[in-house]
Amino acid sequence: MYRALYRVWRPQRFDEIVGQQMITQTLKNAIMTHQTSHAYLFTGPRGTGKTSAAKIFAKAINCHHLVDGEPCNECETCTAITKGQLNDVIEIDAASNNGVEEIRDIRDKAKYAPTQADYKVYIIDEVHMLSTGAFNALLKTLEEPPANVIFILATTEPHKIPLTIISRTQRFDFRRITAKDSYDRMVYILNEKDVTYDEKALRVIAAAAEGGMRDALSILDQVISFGDNTVTLDDALMVTGSVTKQLLANYVSEVTDHDTKPALETMRQILQEGKDANRFIEDLISYTRDVLLYQQAPEMVDSVAMGEDDQQFEAFAKQIDAEVLYQMVKTLNDIQQQMRFTTHPDVYLEVLTVKLAQLDGQAAVQPVAAATVNPEDPTVHKLAQQVEQLQSEVKTLRSQGGSITKPAPAKPRSSNGPVVKKVNVSQIYPILGAATKNDLIKVRDVWTDLMNILSVTQRALMHVAQPVAASSEGVVVAFDYAFVYQKAIDDQTLIDALGNGLDRLMGEAPKIVCVPKEQWPQIRKDYLATHQPGGATSEQQAPAKEPVVEEAKNMFGDLVEVQPD
Structure with a gap:
């Protein structure tokens, strides 16, 4: 019976794991010095060797x-x-054993000594799929592990694992495998199997695998089957849906030269050959990134990325303006998001081609040319005399002990700053209507843990934000800076991560609404004026108590609750 390549060539030694030398060396040293832990957490993208490393460790x-x-x-x-x-x-x-009962069964059986081996090893794959109750059941075992028992947890989404679990394990982050490492491994396997291959085909497969060794071998398996035990460039392109580097180079050259018609013809040729539209966008982004990288650090771009014609790649990288490449990446990313659910990718690719052909990076960064000044010009001569006169007057004032008052700097006009989206008070008012001090305290109690769940980039954004009001249905988060607020509301992934994190920490997922901190007092005041009994008039009463209330608010912030006598 035929076995897939990734199964036949699965690593059986630490040294056979591709691209993870630092991790494998650390694990070998721990075993040799008898300094192993009772629990490990292996994280990283799919196909990077997490489960293989766990079995080799066992x-x-x-x-x-x-x-x-x-x-x-x-x-x-x-x-x-x-x-x-x-x-x-x-x-x-x-994924299929994520309940409390399954984990309790593991916990009960872990108490028994191993029957054949020295250590009993539990390898739990995709551990982030466990339910909250299952994590709690596992936590007890990790806190007081039985003798001669080792847990190895593997996951592709470590941010979904409670911090209480992570803190009781030794964590190893498996990185994506470079295209060169994937290429070298495939060369070794094909030489061992005595299969003829085209190096350009292996380059295409290595790029399409996107950092996963298992994906690379699966694609290679398909290409071998498709090509009757040979690996050719045409077969690799057919299986992966990729586009040749030559065709990519031609397309990019045409759009950057503003040749719309030839670029459209090239794009149509790509679609007629049955290439995948989304893969084409990925290839374009990757090619543009390689050109940018080559402009800054040529040694970081290897021949796998440069493709078939290194000289053409180098010549293009030297002549193209980096600003055009920045705009291309942004346009490609926007189109990629729009194409996720479309059934007409050809329309999007045609629009993309026209957009790219109209980009002009020089226009965005071209400095204003300095005007040529003629010293003999009467106007210039008159201005020079006025400057000399002013300098003389300043000198006289200083000699007489006078002072020159500097004019107050003009306030910057808001129109020159970044455009900030208007706050949607219709989302805030329902939260304020049901907001309580206890709800706000509950959110603030878990806020630090919530920040630790986020990624480094998300945490950097939320560093200048804090909850200012909360109800059972929603949380209002105020940002110190308007431009950070703008970034946050445009980042749906961040909003989802905050909601998921609160769901895990509090058992409920309130709606997250963001506001700039400078606008928050006015929003709250407007709400009180329009929704509280008596409106603004009630706020004007009892002026004797007002300083006390304001001082309490300064000391305790939004925790102060003002009630009428």
């Missing part, structure tokens, strides 16, 4: 014939683990 920790931290792969224990037949090494898919 073999190495139980192998009695270690060589430099590597399992022998020949003893009875190693062979049984490789075949998946050792009862003491348990692999669990958390």
Whole structure:
């Protein structure tokens, strides 16, 4: 029975794991020095070696014939683990075993000593799929682990794992595998299999794999089958839906030369050949990125990225303006988002081609040319005399002990600043109508934990924000700076991450509404004036109490609740 390449060539030693040398060396050293932990967390994109590393670790920790931290792969224990037949090494898919009962069963069985091996190893794949109750059940075991039991948790989405779990594990972040490493591994496998191949085809496969070794081998498997045990460039392009570097270079050259008609013809040729529209956009973004990178650091762009004609790539990188490339990346990204759900990708690609052909980076950054000044011009001569006169008057004033009052700097006009979207009070007022001090305290109590769940980029945005009002249905978050507020409301991924984080920490997912901090007092005042009994008139009463209330608000902020006598 035929077995897929990624299964046949699955790493059986740490040294066979591609592109993760730092992680594998650390694990080998820990095993050799007997400094292993009771729990590990392996994170990273798909196909980067997380589960393979977990199985190799299970073999190495139980192998009695270690060589430099590597399992022998020949003893009875190693062979049984490789075949998946050792009862003491348990692999669990958390996607289908994510309930409390399954984890409690693991916890109960973990108390028993291993029957055949030295250590009982639990490998839980896609651990982020566990429910909240299951995580809580697992937490108890990680807090007080039984002797001779090791947990290895693997996930592609570490931000979904509670911090209480992460803090009790040793975390290893597996990085994406470079195109060059994927290329070298495929060359090794094909040489071992004695399969003829075209190097250009392997370059296409390495780029299409997007950092996953398993994806690269799966694509390679398809190409071998498609090409009757040979690997050709045409077959690789057909299977991946990619476009040749030559065709990409021609297309980019045409749009940057503003040749719309030839660019449209090239694009139509690409579609007629059955190429995938989304893959074409990905290839364009990757090609543009490589050109930008080559302009700044040529040594960072290898031959895999440069493609078939290195000289053409180099010549194009030297002549194209970087500003045009920046605009191209932005336009490509916008079109890519719009194409996600369309059934007419050809229309979007035609619009994209016209847009790219109309880009003019020089117009955006072209400096205003300095006017040529003729010293003999009567106007220039008159201005020079006035300057000399003013300088003389200033000198006289200073000698007489006078002072020159500097004019107050003009206030910058708001029209020159960034355009900030108007706050939608219709979303804020319902929250204020049901807001309570207890709801706000609950949100503030988990705010630090919520920030730790976010990515580094998201955390940087939220560093200047804090909750100012809350109800059971929503939370109002105020931002210190208007431009950060603008970025936040345009980032739907951030808003979703905040909602998901609050759902995990509080058991409910309130709606997140953002406001600039400078506008928040006025919004609150307008709400009180229009929605509270008595309106603005009630705020004007009892002036004797007003300073006390204001001082309390300065000390305690929005936690102050003013009630009539």
